[in-house]
Amino acid sequence: MVSKKSNTSKRCTAEFKRDAVALALSSEKTVTEVARDLGVSPEGLRGWVKQAKIDRGEGPAGALTTAEREELVRLRRKVREPSTCARASATGFSLGTRGLGVLIPGCGPLGWL
Structure with missing residues (x-):
């Protein structure tokens, strides 16, 4: 589920996020209830759901997909170097x-x- 990044923050694996989003979208429970059941913040789960919808083409116009965000980060790093x-x-x-x-x-x- 969670991989340690530092002493103060936790990072969830991509698989965990994918499963959490699927559960949130298919469940009769609210996102807050699903987040509580999984031990993650409701804001974090909402963000994952929002990004998953964008990745499927269901987001607002101009919203960046995960792949586009990763490319932007890579290019910004390259410009800084x-x-x-x-x-x-x-x-x-x-x-x-x-x-x-x-x-x-x-x-x-x-x-x-």
């Missing part, structure tokens, strides 16, 4: 190699320092 070109350029400028015609592989037509 300095590229090879940026690191090489910064190193080149700090070492005074500007203008020596150093080609940085993979940096395209602007790969010359």
Whole structure:
């Protein structure tokens, strides 16, 4: 059911979340009652149900699916990481190699320092 992330927070497995959503959608009980039975917060279970509906195409227009959210996170991380070109350029400028015609592989037509 739950995998430990840290001392203070608990993370539920994807399988547990999927089963909890299925139970919440098929049960005669309220989401709050199902959440209490499973030992999770009602807000968390509501979020899982909402995301499951979005993933099935039943959400509001413009809502991101789980796959789209994961891709966005990956791309944001990539943007935050300095590229090879940026690191090489910064190193080149700090070492005074500007203008020596150093080609940085993979940096395209602007790969010359």
